[in-house]
Structure formats: C-alpha cells, structure tokens
Amino acid sequence: MQPSVSSDNIVVVKRMFLLERGNRFLETNAVIEARQLQKTYGQALAVKGIDFSVQRGECFGFLGPNGAGKTSTMKMIYGRTSISGGELYVLGFDAKRQMSQIKGRVGVVPQENNLDPELTVLENLILYGRYFGMIRQEAGERARARLDFLGLEDKAGALPHELSGGMKRRLIIARALLNDPEILILDEPTTGLDPRARHVVWQKLAELREAGSTLILTTHYMEEAARLCDRLVVMDHGQILARGEPTGLVEEVAGPYVLEINSSLLNGDHLVPDGLVRRRETVGGRTFLFNHDNGTLLDRFEGLKLRAGQYLARPTNLEDVFLILTGRSLEE
Amino acid sequence: MDVTLKGKAAPFSPPRGFFPRFDWRARRVWERDLVAWLKIYKTSLLLNFGEPFMNLVALGFGLGTYVASLENVSFAAYIAPGLLASTAMLGVSYDMAFSGFAKLHRDGVYDSILTGPVEVESIVGGEILWEISRSILYGSTFLTVIFLLGLIQSPLALLVSPLMVLPGIIFAAPALVVATLARVEDQLFYYFTLAITPMFMFSGIFFPVENLPPLARNLIWFTPLYHVVRLSRGLVLGRITPDLWTSLCWLLVVAVLQLPVLVYFMKRKLLS
Numbered sequence: 339m340q341p342s343v344s345s346d347n348i349v350v351v352k353r354m355f356l357l358e359r360g361n362r363f364l365e366t367n368a369v370i371e372a373r374q375l376q377k378t379y380g381q382a383l384a385v386k387g388i389d390f391s392v393q394r395g396e397c398f399g400f401l402g403p404n405g406a407g408k409t410s411t412m413k414m415i416y417g418r419t420s421i422s423g424g425e426l427y428v429l430g431f432d433a434k435r436q437m438s439q440i441k442g443r444v445g446v447v448p449q450e451n452n453l454d455p456e457l458t459v460l461e462n463l464i465l466y467g468r469y470f471g472m473i474r475q476e477a478g479e480r481a482r483a484r485l486d487f488l489g490l491e492d493k494a495g496a497l498p499h500e501l502s503g504g505m506k507r508r509l510i511i512a513r514a515l516l517n518d519p520e521i522l523i524l525d526e527p528t529t530g531l532d533p534r535a536r537h538v539v540w541q542k543l544a545e546l547r548e549a550g551s552t553l554i555l556t557t558h559y560m561e562e563a564a565r566l567c568d569r570l571v572v573m574d575h576g577q578i579l580a581r582g583e584p585t586g587l588v589e590e591v592a593g594p595y596v597l598e599i600n601s602s603l604l605n606g607d608h609l610v611p612d613g614l615v616r617r618r619e620t621v622g623g624r625t626f627l628f629n630h631d632n633g634t635l636l637d638r639f640e641g642l643k644l645r646a647g648q649y650l651a652r653p654t655n656l657e658d659v660f661l662i663l664t665g666r667s668l669e670e
Numbered sequence: 671m672d673v674t675l676k677g678k679a680a681p682f683s684p685p686r687g688f689f690p691r692f693d694w695r696a697r698r699v700w701e702r703d704l705v706a707w708l709k710i711y712k713t714s715l716l717l718n719f720g721e722p723f724m725n726l727v728a729l730g731f732g733l734g735t736y737v738a739s740l741e742n743v744s745f746a747a748y749i750a751p752g753l754l755a756s757t758a759m760l761g762v763s764y765d766m767a768f769s770g771f772a773k774l775h776r777d778g779v780y781d782s783i784l785t786g787p788v789e790v791e792s793i794v795g796g797e798i799l800w801e802i803s804r805s806i807l808y809g810s811t812f813l814t815v816i817f818l819l820g821l822i823q824s825p826l827a828l829l830v831s832p833l834m835v836l837p838g839i840i841f842a843a844p845a846l847v848v849a850t851l852a853r854v855e856d857q858l859f860y861y862f863t864l865a866i867t868p869m870f871m872f873s874g875i876f877f878p879v880e881n882l883p884p885l886a887r888n889l890i891w892f893t894p895l896y897h898v899v900r901l902s903r904g905l906v907l908g909r910i911t912p913d914l915w916t917s918l919c920w921l922l923v924v925a926v927l928q929l930p931v932l933v934y935f936m937k938r939k940l941l942s
Contacts, residue, residue, distance in 0.1 A: 418784060420941065442787035452778025456706035465705060468698045469786035517786075 367394045369429055369521055369552055370415060376423030377410040377576075384410040386576040387424060392521075397543075397553040399563045399570035399584075401656060407576040408556035409449055412525045415554070416446045429520055442470060445519030449526050451506045453498035453513075459485070460494040463513055470517045477516075484512035488542060504535025511542065522546065524555040528562060540565060560656035572660055579663040584656060591662055592654035593617070597627040597635050599649040603642055614638070621667050628654065628662070688930040690795035695788045699796020700803070702783075718761035718808055722753040723815065729876070730821075740878065743907060747823070750816040751830075751906040752875030755898040757812045758805040758834050762841040763866050766801055767858045770849035780940055790937050798842055798929070805838030806831055816906070824908025833901055836921045840894045843928035850939040869895040874903075897921050 370392040377385040385407040392398040400408040413419040415428055417437030426433040428440045454462050460481055467477030485491045488508040498506060507527065514522060527543065528536040543566055547553055557563050563570050564584045571581040580587060593616055601623050614635050617628040629635050632651040639649075661667055690696070707714060730746030740748040773779035780793055810831045816822060848861040872879065872886070873895035879887055890896050897917035904914045 416785060418781075418941075438787050438789065441785065446785040448778075448781065448785065450778055450781075452782040454702070454706070454779050454782065455777050456709065457702075461705060465698070465702045466782070466786060468701060469695060469783060469788050471694070513782075514785075 368392060369394050370398075370554070371427045372411075372424065373426075374424035375411070375414065375421065375426050377407070377414060377419065378422040384576055385414075385422075388571075388573075388576075388578050390571055390578065390581070392552065392554060394552055395550050396568040397547050397555070397566050399567035400554075400556040400573055401558070401560065401563045401570050401660070402556075402573035403558050403660075405575075406573040408573055409525055410576075411573075412523055412554070412556060415440075416444050416523050417441050418446075442517065443520045445514035445517060445522045447507075447510050447514045447522070447524040447527055449529070451498075451510055453506060453509060455498055457497075458494065459490065459496050459498065459501070459509060462498065462509065463516055466513050467516050480516055481512075484515050487515070488512045489538070502535070504531050504538060507531060507535070507539055508542065511539070515546075521552045521554060524553065526556055526558070528557070528559065536562075560660070564656055570656075572656075572663060574660075574664050580659060587659055588654050588656060592658040593628045593630060594654060595629050595632045595651070596654045596658055597629060597632050597649060597651050599625050599627065599639070599644070601625045603644070603648060617662060619661055619665065621661060621665070626658065626661060628658070687789070687791050688933050689791065690798055690929050690933055691789070691791040692795040692799065693792055695792035696795030696799060699783065699788070699793055700799045702779075703796070703800040704803075714765075715811070718764070719757065719811060721760070722757040722812065726750055726753050726816070726819075743823075746819070747821045747907070748903075749876055750819070750821045751902040752873070752899040754809055754812040754816065754830065754906070755837065755873075755895060755902045756870050756875055757808045758837040759841050759866065759869070759895055759898070761808040762801045762805050762838055763845045763862070765804060766797070766842045766845035767849050767861060768855070770797070770846045771852060771855055771858060774849055774939060775852075780936075784940060790940055791933060793940075794846075794929075794933050794936055797846065798839055798932075801842035802835050802838030805834040805841075809834035809837075813906075822906055824906065826905045826908050826910070829905050830902055833898075833905070836925055837894070837898050839925040840898075840921060840928065843925075843932040847932055847935045850935045869893050874899050894921060894924050 368391040370390075372388060372390050374387040374389065375385060376383070376387050388407075388411070390398075400406075400411060402408050410419065414421050414426055414433060417428075417433060417440050421434050429443055431439045433440060454465070457465060460478075463481035463484060464474070464477045467480055468474070472480065482491070482494070485494060488511060490505060490508055490512065493501060493505060493509075498509070501509065511524075511527070514524075524543070528539050531539065540562070543553060543555075547566065553566070555562075555566065567584055569581070569583055570587070571578045572587070573579065580591060582590065601620055604625055614629050614631065615627045616630070619626045619628075627635065636644075636649075636651060657667070726746065726749065730744075730749055734745030734749075737745040739745065783793055784790070813822075813827060813830050817827070844865070845861070848858060852858050872890055873893060874890075879890050879896065882890070897920055900917050901914055901921075904910055
C-alpha cells in the first residue's frame, strides 16, 4: 500500500468546487496559503505576520533555530492552536473556523513523541485510526501496512518505551500516515536522533516525496533542509528572513565558497584582501570570509602558515545563509 | 480580520462549544481507555475495591458488634450502601485525577488525540463516559458482594447500578479539572485530602449526619457524596422517601453544571 497523495490537478480542482460554501476557492495549486499570519502568547509575539504558500506535491521547509516560531506556525496549520491574526487556508479550508475538516486531512508528526505508553505499537496505530472513523479491520490493515513501510513490522507487539529513539520517531510517522493525509506535517522529524537513525528517517521521507506527497517540515539541521526540501524559508524571531530553493538561496545569499579562519590570526583588516572577499562575518572567535575562489584567497594567507584546525575552506551551505542573515549560528 | 493583538495580553477565550460531546469520537476515546484498562483490570479492581471491602468487614462486622443498630438495621447493613457509594467516588476520583494528569502533562495522550479529527469536547465526553463505566462497574461489583453477605433488603437495590451514572460524572469532572490545574503530580493529593477524604468521613456513610450541629449539617447537604449515600441506602434498604427525589434532582443539577466548567478548563489547558 502506497501512503501517497494524489497529485492529479483535476481531482484537486473538483474537490475545491465541492468544498462548503464560505470557503475560498484556490485558483492556484497551493495547498497552504498564509497571509500576515500571527501568533501571540500573552504579551509575546511568536509569529510576527508571515506570508507563505505551499504547492501540492512539494517538500516545503521551515529552517530556523529554537524559538524562531516554526512550531507555532506548524500548530496553526494543523489546527492545534488558535490563530492570533492574519489569514491561513489549508486545503481550501479556513484554519480559523474549519479546524476539524483540516485535521482529518493532514498527518502530523509533532515535536514530542506523544505515543500512548499503555498501548502496544500496533494498538497505538489502530486506536488512532479509529479516531478517523475507520472500522477496526480497516484500521488494522492500514496499521500493518504502515508498520511494514517504516520497517517496524517486528515491533507490533512492543510497548513504546521498549523502542529506540529512531523507532519511536518512525512509529509517529507511521501514525501520521494512517489516514492517507493530503499533507504530512513534520515538526523537527529527526531532532535528537543518532546519524544512522536520522538517515533511515530521511530515506523514508524521500520515498514519500518521490511518491508525490506534500511534505512540510521544520528543522534546525541545514543538512536536513538541503536534502529534503524543494523550497524553504529561513525563520528567526517569528519572521521570515529569506526564501527560495536551497541551492539558489545559498548561491544568492552566501556565494559559492567560504573560508573559515580563527579571528585571532587576523590582526587587523589589512590582512584580509579586499577584492576577493564579498562578505565577512565573525561568530564566536571564527571569521567567515565569503568568496568566489578559496584557492586564491588561501594563497594570500600563505604568510600565516595555517595549520589544520585554524581554518576551513569549503563550499557554502544553508548554515552560512543563516549566519549572514542573523549574524549568529543556527545550532547553538 | 484582527491583526490587533500586538503586545496586548490576550486572556484565554475558549473556542465555541462549552458542553462535552458524546458522539462517535467520544466513544473512540472511551474505547482507548477500555483497551488500556483491560491490560491491568485485575490490579485495578483489587485496588479500588479492596479498601471499601475491608472497611465493610472491619467496621461492619468487627466494630459493628459493639454498635447498637442504626435506624433499625445492623451497623453492617447501615454502612454497606454508603461504602458502595464511596467505592464509586474513590475509584472514579483516583483514576480520573492520576490518569488525567499523566495524559495531560506526561504522556501527551490528549495531544495525540487532538492531532486527529477529534475536538476537546469529544475527549471530555469520552473520559466522562469511561468514568461512568467504571462507576457502574465498581458499584455493581460491590452490590454483588453485599448481596452475598445478606445485607440487601429490597429488589430496588438493582437500581443502584444505573444510579452510579451520577457519581461517575460528578466525581470525574472535578478530578480532571484538578489535574489540569496541578503542575506536579503530588499536588493532586491536596484535592484528596481537602475534598475527597472529608466527604468520605462526613457524608453519612458511618453515622447519620442529621445529629450534627446545624452548620455542619447544612454544609454537608451541599456535598454530592451525601446524596449518593442517601439514594444508595434508600434503594438497598427499600426505604423510599420523598426527599430522595430532592437528592436525585440535586445530583442531576450538579452533574450538568460541572460539565461546561470541565470543558472550559480542558480547553484552557490543551488549546491555549
């Protein structure tokens, strides 16, 4: 059984016509549209009026550090928290008024593993399926298919606390796929996992993406965003700082290469050649020299007799985008 | 559209709907509780049932031999229907407070249910249905035991089982409200020490409260267990008096009034 999403445009358009009156008709293929979306908690503004839209069939990422407003945005999308301002349409439904309709059509991998500790792996899935109105047999069949897909078929009778961190995460993904969601929302799907477990999760998400599912994920791992996302936004302090395709964004903001070098070695600006460096940032004793040609730049520092560890010449990545936009590093 | 909340403290305003829903989704929540309970039902029954049963044996048949009859029945026959009511109260209160606390604060069970197409009203409905089931189960089991001990004097006692619906609602609701308010599990014991234990002692289970000073008597009249005990005793001993209807109506009013309060606190905890 393929837990995928129909990307047939005709079906989409037909469905949009069939939605209840009062719904906005979406002319585009967007499954999510947010305009000036806000979230406040008491005095605190967690999301400060952001705009974005997600297209059917793409993987859309929210990259940012803890506290950037990613989770609040996700919770508004899947109807778990109220919207403080602005507009949000998910699958054509108004997220302010039609949360129930939205919740039946999306799959959610929340940040915390909220598995039911009193139920076995299989029961966790079956009883979750029952909340969607599935009969017991259908829920059982779907549950077993999802366990197979995520490589958990041997663990059907285990209790959640007997699973490893990576298995728990895969079980949550299995649960999120149970209702054949039109959108799969993943809030930090691999945070806290070891590299191997993380790769298994990435592999499964890549398979879903290949099958045409719409994925939305938040992450503070730039590698994850670069690997999985077709488009992404970079968030910090409740605002969107930049948006685009991962490679395009890196190219546009950071250029092709960066030379990291210990700041203490650069006594004064005169050592940094002007023409070669397009941008310079300093974070935590390390200076980042963004440039077009690391080789030529390194030659200029020949006099410093650099040892390994004192510098690093590498291509730029999303981490550098974040650094340039905020002046600080993403993972702290 | 309002984009006006900037910097203004927004007090929690619950989304529309203030009454629990007893729809098919509520029955799924009930089903989840049943599946979880079936794994531990022996322990659960023993724990919730053992204490009142020992009270009955020790007090009714031990102490009871030194006590003259009360209201023309033996001490054991007098306290048995009251202990029955207290079994329901204790079973429901402990389960709802502690499992509710775990589901709210530790395991995220309600959180996971809410990511499906289930609203808080249905979760509350399901939990209430489940505690009603427990209340009926405990009440009926205890009823069987006192029947076997020969302490039942009227076939009206069969009505005690359906009566247990009311303590199911009335004791589940405040226990879950307390669970939403507690920040650490130990705080739940305030509720048991300050509310449940006094009710257990002073609701006419062991002695007629009619002989207490007027102030105490009036205070007790407003507590729910007192009325459950009166109804239970009236049915078990076959002594139906008109004021039992007052007790029944009072319990119905309390049950209905508590439910929106519970929904409010659950929404405040889960949706804010």
